[in-house]
Amino acid sequence: MKILLIGVHGQVGWELNRTLQPLGEVVALDYPAIDLTQPEQIRHQVREVRPDLIVNAAAYTAVDKAEAEPDLAMAINGAAPAILAGEAKKLGAAIVHYSTDYVFDGTRDAAYREEDAPNPMNVYGKTKLAGDRAVLASGCPHLILRVSWVYGSRGKNFMLTILKLAREKEEIRVVDDQIGSPLWSRMIAEITAQILVQGIGDLAGFLSEKGGLYHLSAQGRTSWFGFARAILAKSPHRNEHKVQRLVPITSSEYPTPAKRPAFSLLSSDALLKNFGLRLPDWEFSLNQVLDQDRA
DSSP states (O other): OEEEEEOTTSHHHHHHHHHTGGGSEEEEEOTTTSOTTOHHHHHHHHHHHOOSEEEEOOOOOOTTGGGTOHHHHHIIIIIHHHHHHHHHHHHTOEEEEEEEGGGSOSOOSSOBOTTSOOOOSSHHHHHHHHHHHHHHHSOSOEEEEEEOSEEOSSSSOHHHHHHHHHHHOSEEEEEOSOEEOOEEHHHHHHHHHHHHHHTTTSHHHHHHHHOEEEEOOOBSOEEHHHHHHHHHHHOTTGGGOOOOEEEEEOGGGSOOSSOOOSBOOBOOHHHHHHHOOOOOBHHHHHHHHHHHHHO
């Protein structure tokens, strides 16, 4: 199987490049080799590689900046997935695409399921929802995984930001009224590979039958403040930290250009039912990530 992986320099894409290798020949691209704002370049690259599977791990993820750059965010998050899915359909290939909890408004108090109606609060969420709908409507065999609160040992993410601030500041103020479940980028890659390997003999047929939109989430729940507290407590380098106080605050005390959902839990019950896969508790994965630093 030939796999076209887009977004290899991102935190999820980097993990996918390692995890997908046993499944076939991986052609891994990122900007500027493939520019998702240029439709003809996207089509050219797909037609040149002629993959059996496209894995799109690229996205415009600057949530606040998207409020000022809606057209750019829509080109990457909405239009590009539509083009990729359309090209995959022409080739008889399949596509894997990643979405976000930000397609919901966070007004529930129970974990969101796949059938719950989206209602994005910000430009980023609206553009990601457009991409979801384009892939779903394409008629191409597909797997869309909605994820939330993604972090890892590479790239830009909450965990790395907290560890950086801990070395620089005596006090860190963190929002405590937004609820979710942190998800290690490696777990996203591993679940993706475990799903794909179940249909390795006829991937297009497998995803036509069992694919679709699924929520992928770690077990358990916390706030950003709770996540930060766990990061600092479990850090193998905490003796080097300057921070003395971790202060819980409300979202209103930390205004941002883009509104965030107050509740971001996603239910992974459908993933367990259809593929027999479930992720561990978020704190278990956090220990694994920080143990890498300890090693």
